Amino acid sequence: MTTQVVPVSSSLQSFTGPEAEDFRETVRYRLAPAIPDGWEEAKELTENHPEALELRRQWDRKRTEAGYPVIFWPREYGGNGFGPIEQVLFHEVWGELEAPQPLNLLGYTLAGRALIDWGTTAQKEGFLPRILSGEDLWCEGFSEPNGGADMAAVQTRGTKTASGWHIEGQKIWTSFSPRADRMYCLTKTSPTAPRHHNLSVFMLDMHLPGVHVEPIRDITGIAEFGQVFIDVEVPDDVRLGAEGEGWTLSSIVGANRQRGEGAAAFATRAAEVGAWLRRLRHCAKAGRRGGGSGVAARLDEIAVRVEGYRWQVRRAVAQAMRGREAFAAQSIMKIYSTELIQQMTEFALELECDEHERYWRSRHLDFRKLTIAGGPNEIYRNVVANRVLGMGRG
Ligand SMILES: Cc1cc2nc3c(=O)[nH]c(=O)nc-3n(C[C@H](O)[C@H](O)[C@H](O)COP(=O)(O)OP(=O)(O)OC[C@H]3O[C@@H](n4cnc5c(N)ncnc54)[C@H](O)[C@@H]3O)c2cc1C
Numbered sequence: 001m002t003t004q005v006v007p008v009s010s011s012l013q014s015f016t017g018p019e020a021e022d023f024r025e026t027v028r029y030r031l032a033p034a035i036p037d038g039w040e041e042a043k044e045l046t047e048n049h050p051e052a053l054e055l056r057r058q059w060d061r062k063r064t065e066a067g068y069p070v071i072f073w074p075r076e077y078g079g080n081g082f083g084p085i086e087q088v089l090f091h092e093v094w095g096e097l098e099a100p101q102p103l104n105l106l107g108y109t110l111a112g113r114a115l116i117d118w119g120t121t122a123q124k125e126g127f128l129p130r131i132l133s134g135e136d137l138w139c140e141g142f143s144e145p146n147g148g149a150d151m152a153a154v155q156t157r158g159t160k161t162a163s164g165w166h167i168e169g170q171k172i173w174t175s176f177s178p179r180a181d182r183m184y185c186l187t188k189t190s191p192t193a194p195r196h197h198n199l200s201v202f203m204l205d206m207h208l209p210g211v212h213v214e215p216i217r218d219i220t221g222i223a224e225f226g227q228v229f230i231d232v233e234v235p236d237d238v239r240l241g242a243e244g245e246g247w248t249l250s251s252i253v254g255a256n257r258q259r260g261e262g263a264a265a266f267a268t269r270a271a272e273v274g275a276w277l278r279r280l281r282h283c284a285k286a287g288r289r290g291g292g293s294g295v296a297a298r299l300d301e302i303a304v305r306v307e308g309y310r311w312q313v314r315r316a317v318a319q320a321m322r323g324r325e326a327f328a329a330q331s332i333m334k335i336y337s338t339e340l341i342q343q344m345t346e347f348a349l350e351l352e353c354d355e356h357e358r359y360w361r362s363r364h365l366d367f368r369k370l371t372i373a374g375g376p377n378e379i380y381r382n383v384v385a386n387r388v389l390g391m392g393r394g
Pocket residue numbers: 139140141142143144145146147148149150172173174175176225369372373374375376378379382
C-alpha cells in the first residue's frame with residue numbers, strides 16, 4: 001500500500017481563521033475522492049450491513065492512501081500526529097462528507113492507542129503495522145453475560161502457567177467478533193487484589209482453536225456481534241501493560257482524557273447530524289405528513305440541538321487543551337448526541353417521506369443501540385451527577 005502521511009507542521013490554535021480554513025480545504029480535497037464507489041447507495045443500509053462493511057474496509061485503505069491513516073497516532077508510528085484542533089476540523093469535514101466510519105475503529109482507538117501508550121517496543125513493532133494495513137481487525141472484549149455496564153466486574157479468568165497464561169471465560173455483545181483477528185481481552189488475573197487493580201489486558205488471537213464465536217443477530221437482522229467462548233493458553237508477551245492495571249488501560253479515562261482525542265472524535269457525528277438535518281428539512285416538505293407549524297417547531301428545536309452539539313465538541317476539546325479533564329464533557333456529549341440522533345430518526349419516520357423511507361428506517365433501527373453501546377447512558381448520567389453537578393454517589 002502506498003502511503004504518504006499528511007504532516008501537520010504546527011498545531012492549529014484556533015478553530016476559525018485562514019489557517020483553519022486552509023486545513024479544512026486540504027482535507028476535503030484529499031478525502032472526498034477516497035470515499036469508495038458505491039457508498040452513496042450503501043448509505044441506505046445500516047453501518048454494519050455486510051456490503052457497508054466491505055466499503056468501510058475499502059475506506060480504511062483508500063483513506064490511508066490519501067494520507068490520513070490514523071489522525072491522532074504520532075507520526076513515528078505511522079499516524080498523522082494531528083493536534084486536537086486539527087482532529088476536530090478533520091472530523092468535521094469527514095462528517096460533512098458523510099464518509100464511512102472506519103472498519104478497524106477499535107484497532108485505531110482502543111488497541112492502537114493503548115499499544116502506543118503502554119506497549120513494549122516489540123509489541124508496537126509487531127501489532128501497529130498490522131492495524132494500519134488492515135491485516136488485523138480488532139474487537140473489544142469487555143462485556144460479559146453477568147454485566148457489561150460495570151467493567152470492573154469482569155469474570156474471565158487469567159491464571160499463570162509455566163509458559164504464560166491460561167485464559168478462560170465468556171464475552172458477549174462483542175462487535176466484529178465473527179470477523180475479528182484480535183481481541184482486546186479484559187481479564188481478571190488476581191482473585192485477591194483490590195477492585196480496579198486485579199485486571200489485565202491480553203491481545204488475544206481470535207484464530208486460536210480455544211476461541212469460539214457464536215454470532216448474535218441484532219434488531220436490524222445482521223449478525224455482526226457475538227458471544228465469545230475462551231479457553232486458551234497464551235504467552236506472556238501478548239499481555240499489554242502492567243499486570244493488574246487492565247482497568248486503567250481499558251477505561252476511556254486512562255486512554256484519552258488528557259489529549260482531547262475522545263472529545264474530538266464526537267465531531268464526526270456532530271457534522272453528520274448537520275447533513276441529516278438538511279435531509280429532514282427536505283422530508284418535512286416532501287413527506288406525506290406535510291409541514292405544518294408543529295413540524296416547523298420540531299425542526300427548529302432539532303436545529304438548535306444540532307448546533308449546540310457542534311459547539312459542545314469544540315468547547316470540550318478547547319478545555320482538554322487547557323488541561324481540564326475531558327471525561328465529564330465526553331459523558332455529556334455521549335448522552336446528548338445519542339439521544340439527539342434517536343430523536344431525529346423518530347421524527348424522520350413520522351414525516352413519512354417515501355424518498356428517504358429506507359434510509360431513515362435503517363438508521364432508526366440501527367441507532368437504538370447508541371444509548372447502550374459504549375456503556376449505557378444511565379452510567380454517564382451518574383458521571384454527570386457526580387462530577388459535574390457534585391451530587392455525590394447516592
Ligand atoms: C450494538 C452494541 C455493540 C456492543 N459492542 C460491544 C463490544 O464490542 N464489546 C463489549 O465489550 N461490549 C459491547 N457492547 C455491550 C455494551 O457495552 C453493554 O451492553 C453495556 O455496557 C451495558 O451492559 P449490559 O448489557 O451487560 O447491561 P447491564 O450492565 O446488565 O445493565 C443493564 C441496565 O441497567 C442499568 N444500569 C446498570 N448499571 C447501572 C448503574 N451503575 N447506574 C444506573 N443504571 C445502571 C442501565 O440501564 C443498563 O442499561 C455492545 C452493546 C451493543 C448494544
